[in-house]
Amino acid sequence: MIRSPDNDKLKTIRKLASKRWREKLGLFAAEGEDLVAAAERAGWDPRFVLRAGEDVEPELLDAVSALGSGSRVIGVYEQRWAAPGGDLSVWLHAVEDPGNVGTIIRSAHGLADGPVILGPRCADPFSPKAVRATMGSLFARPPARAALGELPGRTLALSPHAKLALREASFDPPLVLCLGGEREGLPAELERDAVRIEVGAESLNVAVAASIGLYEAANRMAGHG
Amino acid sequence: MIRSPDNDKLKTIRKLASKRWREKLGLFAAEGEDLVAAAERAGWDPRFVLRAGEDVEPELLDAVSALGSGSRVIGVYEQRWAAPGGDLSVWLHAVEDPGNVGTIIRSAHGLADGPVILGPRCADPFSPKAVRATMGSLFARPPARAALGELPGRTLALSPHAKLALREASFDPPLVLCLGGEREGLPAELERDAVRIEVGAESLNVAVAASIGLYEAANRMAGHG
Numbered sequence: 001m002i003r004s005p006d007n008d009k010l011k012t013i014r015k016l017a018s019k020r021w022r023e024k025l026g027l028f029a030a031e032g033e034d035l036v037a038a039a040e041r042a043g044w045d046p047r048f049v050l051r052a053g054e055d056v057e058p059e060l061l062d063a064v065s066a067l068g069s070g071s072r073v074i075g076v077y078e079q080r081w082a083a084p085g086g087d088l089s090v091w092l093h094a095v096e097d098p099g100n101v102g103t104i105i106r107s108a109h110g111l112a113d114g115p116v117i118l119g120p121r122c123a124d125p126f127s128p129k130a131v132r133a134t135m136g137s138l139f140a141r142p143p144a145r146a147a148l149g150e151l152p153g154r155t156l157a158l159s160p161h162a163k164l165a166l167r168e169a170s171f172d173p174p175l176v177l178c179l180g181g182e183r184e185g186l187p188a189e190l191e192r193d194a195v196r197i198e199v200g201a202e203s204l205n206v207a208v209a210a211s212i213g214l215y216e217a218a219n220r221m222a223g224h225g
Numbered sequence: 226m227i228r229s230p231d232n233d234k235l236k237t238i239r240k241l242a243s244k245r246w247r248e249k250l251g252l253f254a255a256e257g258e259d260l261v262a263a264a265e266r267a268g269w270d271p272r273f274v275l276r277a278g279e280d281v282e283p284e285l286l287d288a289v290s291a292l293g294s295g296s297r298v299i300g301v302y303e304q305r306w307a308a309p310g311g312d313l314s315v316w317l318h319a320v321e322d323p324g325n326v327g328t329i330i331r332s333a334h335g336l337a338d339g340p341v342i343l344g345p346r347c348a349d350p351f352s353p354k355a356v357r358a359t360m361g362s363l364f365a366r367p368p369a370r371a372a373l374g375e376l377p378g379r380t381l382a383l384s385p386h387a388k389l390a391l392r393e394a395s396f397d398p399p400l401v402l403c404l405g406g407e408r409e410g411l412p413a414e415l416e417r418d419a420v421r422i423e424v425g426a427e428s429l430n431v432a433v434a435a436s437i438g439l440y441e442a443a444n445r446m447a448g449h450g
Contacts, residue, residue: 133430202335
């Protein structure tokens with residue numbers, strides 16, 4: 001039973017709240033029973049797992065939680081990146097909010113067969129908030145990294161500025177759905193042939209837009225609609 | 226220029242971080258230029274607006290920000306509730322995350338003509354996180370409140386446990402799309418005739434599921450797909 005805040009495992013978890021340390025160590029932390037169970041289901045061996053009251057004094061585990069939600073268990077894992085691929089995947093450009101990146105990883109796990117591919121200036125998918133938002137999909141479907149020019153298959157850009165409606169696009173696989181963050185948007189070369197989700201003058205949250213795009217594409221590839 | 230943290234307007238903003246005070250005063254705060262501009266566009270008169278450097282010392286405004294993002298402007302408004310209605314609206318049951326409630330208000334503004342109707346145990350749509358997530362849609366389309374039995378029109382429940390696919394549902398207006406929070410779900414009487422978004426064994430974030438449901442319903446009501 002760990003009874004000192006100077007314990008090395010606790011120190012490691014504290015460090016993993018920062019991106020710099022996550023990159024340096026190649027590790028990340030997953031907080032909560034659901035996420036640790038999802039890792040196990042997906043066949044990931046943890047570097048270590050700490051359970052409150054079994055391995056560590058509950059107050060000490062609380063003190064290193066990055067989510068401040070009184071986690072009863074925290075697992076530490078090695079980062080893994082997938083290769084781009086699949087009939088349907090998503091590429092993100094400058095999506096800076098970790099909750100949005102995590103939510104898109106979760107949606108792609110449910111709706112697509114390929115990974116979420118992170119382009120420049122995206123939030124770290126291994127940050128505590130992103131990992132939490134994936135609800136375990138991070139383990140089943142690790143993200144990939146690629147520049148626009150390295151994407152496999154045809155790209156279909158979703159943009160609030162486009163004229164053509166999403167449902168008028170063609171959805172031949174392999175297809176990479178491309179979305180930009182709400183601040184910076186997509187590279188100009190993608191805007192040219194982009195399609196939009198018809199929402200009047202309003203805009204949608206980027207995780208919502210990505211998920212609607214995946215839903216439409218998955219349905220059309222399956223021959224519906 | 227306000228130079229004291231004991232100023233009454235600053236005290237009011239500080240109080241509005243708590244739900245108890247928001248209900249007592251019938252007010253809420255909106256942080257950031259985008260939201261204050263959205264309120265103005267929608268014709269809302271603020272109780273007051275404070276701008277850093279014009280009305281108040283920047284450090285003092287920072288200190289009362291509930292979002293901790295260094296807001297340059299904070300507006301305070303009277304809470305407004307809409308009546309349920311429209312050809313397409315959403316009813317939420319026990320959706321406890323304010324970011325999800327706000328994101329659904331934003332999606333409904335873009336995709337539906339009716340309001341988001343809050344059932345029991347939902348997050349307060351006037352909390353700082355919810356208001357921020359609406360990106361101004363709260364002003365254009367204030368939320369409504371109603372119990373299940375008070376809903377206008379036909380209900381269509383979206384549930385991860387349902388067998389029928391969303392696209393096989395009928396979408397005759399007026400339609401109220403019903404979703405439950407990820408913890409508690411929907412009341413049992415709604416589960417019986419629910420439909421699901423087909424995502425294998427996975428589940429979707431509740432704001433994503435609501436938005437996909439609205440997208441499908443809006444398209445089908447418009448005669449597409």
